[in-house]
Amino acid sequence: MHELSITRNVVAIVSEHAQQRKVLRVTLEVGELSAIMPEAIRFCFDICTQGTPLEGARLDIMQTPGSATCRDCGAEFALHDILARCVCGGTHLVRRGGDELNIKEMEVA
Amino acid sequence: MCTTCGCSNMEGVIITDPASGAMRILTKAERDHMHAEGHPGHPHAHTAIYAPAHTHPHTHEAVVEAIPAALHGTTIALEQEILSKNRRIAERNRGWLSSRGVLALNLVSSPGSGKTSLLERTLRDLRGRVTMSVIEGDQETMNDAERIRATGCKAIQINTGKGCHLEAEIVGEALAALDAPADSVVMIENVGNLVCPALFDLGERAKIVILSVTEGDDKPLKYPHMFHASELMLINKMDLLPYVDFDVERCIANARQVNPNIQALRVSATTGAGMEDWYHWLQDLLHSSQMGRLVHSAV
Numbered sequence: 001m002h003e004l005s006i007t008r009n010v011v012a013i014v015s016e017h018a019q020q021r022k023v024l025r026v027t028l029e030v031g032e033l034s035a036i037m038p039e040a041i042r043f044c045f046d047i048c049t050q051g052t053p054l055e056g057a058r059l060d061i062m063q064t065p066g067s068a069t070c071r072d073c074g075a076e077f078a079l080h081d082i083l084a085r086c087v088c089g090g091t092h093l094v095r096r097g098g099d100e101l102n103i104k105e106m107e108v109a
Numbered sequence: 110m111c112t113t114c115g116c117s118n119m120e121g122v123i124i125t126d127p128a129s130g131a132m133r134i135l136t137k138a139e140r141d142h143m144h145a146e147g148h149p150g151h152p153h154a155h156t157a158i159y160a161p162a163h164t165h166p167h168t169h170e171a172v173v174e175a176i177p178a179a180l181h182g183t184t185i186a187l188e189q190e191i192l193s194k195n196r197r198i199a200e201r202n203r204g205w206l207s208s209r210g211v212l213a214l215n216l217v218s219s220p221g222s223g224k225t226s227l228l229e230r231t232l233r234d235l236r237g238r239v240t241m242s243v244i245e246g247d248q249e250t251m252n253d254a255e256r257i258r259a260t261g262c263k264a265i266q267i268n269t270g271k272g273c274h275l276e277a278e279i280v281g282e283a284l285a286a287l288d289a290p291a292d293s294v295v296m297i298e299n300v301g302n303l304v305c306p307a308l309f310d311l312g313e314r315a316k317i318v319i320l321s322v323t324e325g326d327d328k329p330l331k332y333p334h335m336f337h338a339s340e341l342m343l344i345n346k347m348d349l350l351p352y353v354d355f356d357v358e359r360c361i362a363n364a365r366q367v368n369p370n371i372q373a374l375r376v377s378a379t380t381g382a383g384m385e386d387w388y389h390w391l392q393d394l395l396h397s398s399q400m401g402r403l404v405h406s407a408v
């Protein structure tokens with residue numbers, strides 16, 4: 001489960017920035033096309049934060065869509081699903097974004 | 110998604126050279142030291158079990174460049190990529206590989222696709238034509254590395270323990286242990302799993318996804334990220350096609366729905382059918398990477 005690996009990276013990065021202060025909140029940006037399940041991150045977060053400055057912190061996950069341009073008809077639209085098609089039926093899409101995996105901000109005591 | 114694993118801080122990862130039996134178990138403390146911050150550019154010795162021990166200078170980039178944090182009261186804006194460390198190490202691997210003209214390919218599949226058999230046949234058939242070595246990723250056993258070594262090819266085993274994918278840092282260590290010659294190919298056989306390895310760049314030139322006709326032609330739609338990330342799909346076990354319910358054309362159409370640019374080849378590692386097409390693909394890519402290196406060194 002790669003979410004565990006992802007979550008460990010989050011805890012490591014946030015702990016470093018916290019510099020011993022208690023972390024109250026962490027906000028992540030997770031693209032809708034990123035192959036990451038927010039629920040799995042939440043599950044791992046509770047486990048991975050134990051005994052760290054993040055223990056008990058609130059986890060906010062912002063899910064952001066990608067966007068696509070259809071090579072067949074030129075339409076541009078928000079892409080919420082990696083298997084989505086264009087309204088014209090086209091599947092030859094040029095994808096932009098949607099695979100973000102970022103720590104946006106954190107709040108410390 | 111794989112539910113059995115509990116990856117992957119690299120603690121407990123084992124790197125083995127089956128030729129000598131030399132083994133190295135990475136502890137948390139060791140990993141933390143190897144890429145500790147705050148002392149860039151110093152020379153240090155790796156705890157080398159691979160003779161001869163080597164000392165060389167290299168830089169450790171700081172994990173956080175100049176803290177991109179703006180303080181708003183108690184809120185700290187980070188805007189930091191979660192996988193930035195893996196990405197940076199992958200880029201370092203890529204630079205190291207290209208400076209030597211070594212073509213690295215990341216082979217991904219579900220368990221049971223015949224990936225190791227396909228690799229064995231490739232190593233045997235291309236012996237004398239292409240110099241190849243292998244980084245073999247597996248959760249527990251050494252079996253696959255032994256099979257690879259039986260072909261006369263050098264292999265380094267990485268046992269990830271519970272880890273369900275390889276990461277760039279550990280592959281960098283394995284590359285150093287492998288010490289592949291210039292103008293050769295390194296095949297990285299990833300852990301059998303079509304989800305997690307899609308996310309982790311190892312520094313390879315391309316991902317190749319292997320799918321067998323015994324699996325189901327809808328697999329590209331079930332695991333779209335992996336097919337989106339791969340440049341080539343090898344449809345293996347074509348000799349079994351008459352006995353299974355698998356539509357090759359539909360499989361390719363499904364793969365192109367998630368990745369219009371993916372190339373597809375039909376092969377059988379058992380009979381050898383179609384394998385020459387795969388060898389041509391491989392050699393074309395090797396030549397283009399060699400040309401790239403020549404152009405680069407001429408500038």
Ligand SMILES: [Zn+2]
Nearest residue numbers: 070073086088
């Ligand atoms: Zn369209």
